[in-house]
Amino acid sequence: MKLDVLASDxxxxxxxxxxxxxxxxxxxxxxVGTLGAVKGLSPVDxxxxxASVMLSNLYHLSVRPGIEVIESxxxxxxxxxxxxxxxxxxxxxxxxxxxxxxxxGSEGVTFRNHLDGAELRLTPESVVESQERIGVDIAMxxxxxxxxxxxxxxxxxxLDRTHKWAIRSRQAxxxxxxxxxxxxxxxxxxxxxxxxxxELTQLDFGGYAIGGVSVxxxxxxxxxxxxxxxxxxxxxxxxxxxxVGTPMDIVHAVQHGIDLFDCVLPSRNARHGMLFTRKGLVRxxxxxxxxxxxxxxxxxxxxxCQRVSRALLHHLVxxxxxxxxxxxxxxxxxxxxxxxxxxREAIASGTLTGFAASVAASYPDDSSxxxxxxxxxxxxxxx
Amino acid sequence: MKLDVLASDxxxxxxxxxxxxxxxxxxxxxxVGTLGAVKGLSPVDxxxxxASVMLSNLYHLSVRPGIEVIESxxxxxxxxxxxxxxxxxxxxxxxxxxxxxxxxGSEGVTFRNHLDGAELRLTPESVVESQERIGVDIAMxxxxxxxxxxxxxxxxxxLDRTHKWAIRSRQAxxxxxxxxxxxxxxxxxxxxxxxxxxELTQLDFGGYAIGGVSVxxxxxxxxxxxxxxxxxxxxxxxxxxxxVGTPMDIVHAVQHGIDLFDCVLPSRNARHGMLFTRKGLVRxxxxxxxxxxxxxxxxxxxxxCQRVSRALLHHLVxxxxxxxxxxxxxxxxxxxxxxxxxxREAIASGTLTGFAASVAASYPDDSSxxxxxxxxxxxxxxx
Numbered sequence: 193m194k195l196d197v198l199a200s201d202x203x204x205x206x207x208x209x210x211x212x213x214x215x216x217x218x219x220x221x222x223x224v225g226t227l228g229a230v231k232g233l234s235p236v237d238x239x240x241x242x243a244s245v246m247l248s249n250l251y252h253l254s255v256r257p258g259i260e261v262i263e264s265x266x267x268x269x270x271x272x273x274x275x276x277x278x279x280x281x282x283x284x285x286x287x288x289x290x291x292x293x294x295x296x297g298s299e300g301v302t303f304r305n306h307l308d309g310a311e312l313r314l315t316p317e318s319v320v321e322s323q324e325r326i327g328v329d330i331a332m333x334x335x336x337x338x339x340x341x342x343x344x345x346x347x348x349x350x351l352d353r354t355h356k357w358a359i360r361s362r363q364a365x366x367x368x369x370x371x372x373x374x375x376x377x378x379x380x381x382x383x384x385x386x387x388x389x390x391e392l393t394q395l396d397f398g399g400y401a402i403g404g405v406s407v408x409x410x411x412x413x414x415x416x417x418x419x420x421x422x423x424x425x426x427x428x429x430x431x432x433x434x435x436v437g438t439p440m441d442i443v444h445a446v447q448h449g450i451d452l453f454d455c456v457l458p459s460r461n462a463r464h465g466m467l468f469t470r471k472g473l474v475r476x477x478x479x480x481x482x483x484x485x486x487x488x489x490x491x492x493x494x495x496x497c498q499r500v501s502r503a504l505l506h507h508l509v510x511x512x513x514x515x516x517x518x519x520x521x522x523x524x525x526x527x528x529x530x531x532x533x534x535x536r537e538a539i540a541s542g543t544l545t546g547f548a549a550s551v552a553a554s555y556p557d558d559s560s561x562x563x564x565x566x567x568x569x570x571x572x573x574x575x
Numbered sequence: 576m577k578l579d580v581l582a583s584d585x586x587x588x589x590x591x592x593x594x595x596x597x598x599x600x601x602x603x604x605x606x607v608g609t610l611g612a613v614k615g616l617s618p619v620d621x622x623x624x625x626a627s628v629m630l631s632n633l634y635h636l637s638v639r640p641g642i643e644v645i646e647s648x649x650x651x652x653x654x655x656x657x658x659x660x661x662x663x664x665x666x667x668x669x670x671x672x673x674x675x676x677x678x679x680g681s682e683g684v685t686f687r688n689h690l691d692g693a694e695l696r697l698t699p700e701s702v703v704e705s706q707e708r709i710g711v712d713i714a715m716x717x718x719x720x721x722x723x724x725x726x727x728x729x730x731x732x733x734l735d736r737t738h739k740w741a742i743r744s745r746q747a748x749x750x751x752x753x754x755x756x757x758x759x760x761x762x763x764x765x766x767x768x769x770x771x772x773x774e775l776t777q778l779d780f781g782g783y784a785i786g787g788v789s790v791x792x793x794x795x796x797x798x799x800x801x802x803x804x805x806x807x808x809x810x811x812x813x814x815x816x817x818x819v820g821t822p823m824d825i826v827h828a829v830q831h832g833i834d835l836f837d838c839v840l841p842s843r844n845a846r847h848g849m850l851f852t853r854k855g856l857v858r859x860x861x862x863x864x865x866x867x868x869x870x871x872x873x874x875x876x877x878x879x880c881q882r883v884s885r886a887l888l889h890h891l892v893x894x895x896x897x898x899x900x901x902x903x904x905x906x907x908x909x910x911x912x913x914x915x916x917x918x919r920e921a922i923a924s925g926t927l928t929g930f931a932a933s934v935a936a937s938y939p940d941d942s943s944x945x946x947x948x949x950x951x952x953x954x955x956x957x958x
Contacts (some may be wrong), residue, residue, distance in 0.1 A: 203845060227890070227891065227894050227896055228887065228890065228891070229887075229891060229896060229898035230898070231897045232897040232898060232901060233898060233901070234878065234879070234882070234898065234901060234902055235882055235883065236878050236882065236906065254892075255892045256890065256894060257865060257866075257886065257889075259866060261866050261886065264866050265866060265884060265886055266869050267867070268882070270868070270888065271884070271887055272883070272887065272891075273883035273884075273887060303646060334625075340580060402577040402819070434902060435955060463897075482640060482644060483640075483644045483647050483648060485648050485649070485653070495617065495619050496617070499617070499618055499619065499656040500618065500655070500656035501648060501653070501656075502653055502656060503640065503644065503648055503654065504611065504656060506640075507610070507611065507639065507640045508610065508611070508612060508619060508656075510639075511610050513610055513612060513614060514614040514615040514846075514897070514900060514901075515612035515613070515615060515616060515617065516616060518616070518617060518897070519617055522617065
């Protein structure tokens with residue numbers, strides 16, 4: 193793995209990450225293919241949308257189809273049909289949110305999986321080894337993701353464990369094709385975040401992630417975590433903000449030097465009929481779109497916007513048709529990929545501040561991302 | 576509309592249908608986009624699969640979004656984003672199967688729709704007019720589709736009504752861009768089928784369909800209807816077998832001179848993990864495919880078979896992932912389109928009998944299309 197910083201604008205940077213399966217221009221958005229595919233998209237669709245890297249999830253893939261199956265098929269790229277770089281989350285978050293936990297100890301985590309209840313055990317070493325075995329480009333260390341809010345005492349105890357696991361993960365890493373990222377935890381406590389960033393940096397990982405956000409905390413807290421943590425991470429390595437976020441979350445994080453993002457928002461919102469456009473969110477089920485002949489986003493060049501109207505999307509999504517979800521996902525994922533491409537251009541041309549202001553104007557209210565129906569007069573239903 | 580017969584092999588014929596939105600090489604298969612899209616496919620996907628004509632449904636489109644909405648958007652091609660020919664079924668079948676019928680009389684059908692119970696009225700004239708207003712290439716006359724089995728008396732009474740409607744449909748047809756097909760009913764009674772074909776032919780429709788099949792009758796009965804009816808239809812017009820069928824149903828009908836087909840089998844079966852291949856049906860959920868690195872069909876050049884393994888399809892379909900349904904549909908629809916392309920080549924080269932034998936070998940048992948789990952030793956689970 194190699195990181196070349198090509199341009200900067202304030203703390204924001206436009207860089208190029210060289211990975212075994214290709215180049216990733218950053219800031220980059222990684223569409224979420226938890227089980228090996230972005231819900232509703234084929235690998236070809238994802239390429240067409242312009243994705244350079246896909247995120248998948250080691251926990252889910254361990255439960256089904258199993259690491260040994262993926263390995264026997266030639267690795268995760270052969271298995272998924274996605275030939276470009278892949279980052280896998282370790283699954284620590286899913287173990288704590290989905291599985292029936294049996295025991296969390298210094299050795300690792302023992303749990304019954306969420307599907308058939310079979311007992312699984314993850315250790316820092318096994319998580320690194322599994323990711324290396326299936327040939328991911330970027331592996332994530334096993335961490336513990338505390339809920340929000342959490343007491344300082346519990347956050348400190350959790351962070352201590354995550355740090356011990358980080359040391360063991362670093363030792364297990366073979367430093368061959370797969371790069372290993374460490375994950376900064378510490379909840380919303382600035383001292384813990386600072387300490388975690390410093391201790392991880394000393395371990396010399398291939399890159400660094402900010403974890404433990406997007407777990408229900410207010411936007412203000414999430415952004416504060418980025419502001420405390422990002423400056424404490426080394427400049428020569430990629431920085432990844434896990435599970436974030438809205439367009440404005442991403443702009444904010446880029447302005448603080450983050451390079452990589454993943455988020456389910458574009459694909460999950462698509463399935464609920466919430467479409468991203470350059471002028472703001474379109475809730476396509478709204479009756480006003482019933483006979484709207486315009487494309488979803490008049491400035492979008494995706495095949496959906498080139499081909500069909502808001503009226504068709506309205507009809508298909510309201511009818512619960514599979515194609516509604518497919519078209520909406522194709523568009524939303526493309527929107528996010530175009531959005532980070534625009535951020536890269538803005539950084540290179542020194543116009544990031546102006547672009548950030550235009551994004552803030554189109555997405556003024558984070559509450560517009562909630563899945564509740566728009567209330568009259570709220571910004572949530574503005575198109 | 577123009578029909579050019581280019582070659583024949585026995586009663587089978589390879590022809591070219593010239594329609595306002597393009598050419599249709601026959602025998603042709605029309606993927607079913609009931610609500611304006613094939614479930615899981617974008618218009619681009621459907622083009623990529625090689626479809627030359629899509630089927631949609633006037634009843635469903637009348638209920639939602641409504642004929643006036645489609646007309647205000649510029650017609651059905653603008654609305655769906657599908658630029659090639661479109662045939663709409665009149666919806667007679669759906670009125671009888673889905674709607675809450677109020678009154679069937681000589682004038683037409685009054686019913687409450689299946690969505691919100693609003694009262695709708697279809698007459699032979701309104702059905703033709705609606706299809707012409709939204710600009711379909713091929714319109715179907717309003718007919719009554721009796722269930723199977725039905726008494727001779729009830730079938731006769733129903734056919735009399737359908738025939739009166741056919742006369743009025745023919746009179747309503749403006750004979751401009753949209754071509755109108757008449758529909759032969761008569762259940763499984765040879766005399767009724769013969770009479771219906773003769774009477775309809777005298778009305779000089781743009782084409783002729785065999786309706787009232789695929790309503791639960793045994794394969795033997797369905798094929799007999801084709802054998803009685805097809806020879807009674809004029810050779811200078813296209814012949815369409817509605818709602819059929821399995822690969823062997825299609826081969827049989829082509830051998831009796833049928834040109835056009837539509838069926839939900841490839842798309843519906845895809846969503847249940849039943850994949851068509853040149854070697855027979857693959858039930859992809861079967862455990863044997865868990866680590867099968869082969870493509871779904873080794874002789875298929877669709878993007879699914881070029882890109883991913885049976886193991887991925889197995890994983891995604893078993894996991895209930897949207898992408899599983901999408902990939903399976905892409906493959907199955909492509910299989911059907913390749914299949915009719917192969918039939919066209921076989922007719923042109925005089926090798927239809929040999930091709931029919933190879934299809935019969937791969938699809939020996941129609942019961943393999945039921946959605947019940949394969950029983951041990953049955954052909955249903957053979958790949």
